[in-house]
Amino acid sequence: MASNPIPSSQETPKAAGQTAAATLRQQLRQTGKIVMAPGVYDGLSARLALNEDFNCLYMTGAGTAASRLGMPDLGCATMDDMLANASMIASLDPRIPLIADADTGYGGPLMVARTVRGYIRAGIAGLHIEDQVVTKRCGHLANKELVDETVFLSRIRAAVMAREELRALSEGVQDIVIIARTDSLESLGYEAAIARLQKAIDIGADVAFLEGMTTRDQCRNVCRDLAPTPVLLNMVVGGITPYLSAKEANDLGFRIIIFPAAALGPVFEHVAQAMKNLKSGAIQKPPGNRGVREHFMLLGLKECMDFDAAAGGVSFTRGA
Template sequence: MADLGLTTQTEMVDTASMIANVDPKTPLIADADTGYGTAANVARTVERYIAAGVAGFHLEDQVVTKKCGHLKGKECVSLGEYLTRIKAAVEVRKRRGSDIVIIARTDSLATHGFDEALRRLKAAVKCGADAVFLEAITTKEQLSTYCDAFRGTGVATLHNLVQGSFGFKLTPKEAEHITKALRALKEGKEEEYPEEVGPSLIFQVCGMNEIQEFDREVSDWVQASESGDA
């Protein structure tokens, strides 16, 4: 389905558990979205991910009704609320004696700007996050500054390459560390994927327009009811 925050914690845990146990020797990084609620919800999510055999997960600062990081109209919670999510994850890991990797993700570049995005990631690291993930970087300069901010700290920096999105994409020569997922890019096969086939188009195929239209219809009905027109 379109990435509009419709997938529940239970569905994510079940899927992550299935993938993680196909080959337990291969580490799995799973998306934990917003943690699915308050700090207590985040704690339960982390406990279930640990039990599922997940090696690492990223936790973000969007509102609970989140959407794909490469779509417009995102909203982020306050820095304080974001850090309660990270702290809850760190505390659960400590109590369970787990070595699961906590990746702090921020989508605030689009909503608050680059400086605030870096501030949030640095604060998350102070709370105990092991790695950082600045979503939807748009320029080479931003990517360079982002990596430099954590260079030498032992904190890994993640960069998301999404075909057809507005995010900045590395060339093969610029990419120092090529994983299996980037081998096609290294071999110059990027053009096999049409640039126009980006997240928005994929989600439209998966029903995004219909979902948004349903939301509008319900909202219009509520407004009409409140005004006495329904």
């Protein structure tokens, strides 16, 4: 981004040939710099974020359920739904790390391992797995149901085992950052939630994710109590966690901040208004005075034309 006062990983250089997971690990090692990842849920929202030079993206599960299924975040999106969406987003610019929601892992240890292997092979840099029941719900809704701690830890252990198997087969090339998420704060309290996360870290999770914090003290304490493990902050505007800017989160000690509704929120507001205007018969004006061609340019039209020409194609010799 042209001007960014936030101490973030936006300036992180990417080594030639480096995997997205390796880049994310490099970003996490940068002391005093927070990884800032806007929430994206389809190719368009991902392109718009990439055009603003974000150096990490987050694929939101709620946004995936909304865009692919037209449904609320109630655990209806399957592993295949999530993997297909994440794979497409990660492919748009393989240099940029994508952290993707993996919900509960979609079953027992064998299913969790299948999920992790699929995410790794798709080039996804990081994923988070939680301790809700398989028929889960958004972390900012009430009355979430949890699995026993032993079940949660079996999910994390399966994820770590699957990653280590692929690392061994590829001599360390295939990798993914495993983020352990707990939704137990609401029902079990802070100490029990921290204990769950610490046990997940002990068996190989790389990052901790305490969902549903309701006070700034909880935000401050989780970073302190789990140090030196990186902690992720889920900044859901309109959710139950107090709003923190990326700078405030960085100052409290968080190493990753995700904004799941960064694209989804404006769609609810602006597209709904556009539909109302269309229904009422109002004249439709190009947003931002941009026409069809300009919109396609934002989606990589020039790069596609250049690639076609370099390969010897003639489809665009007269332009488009």
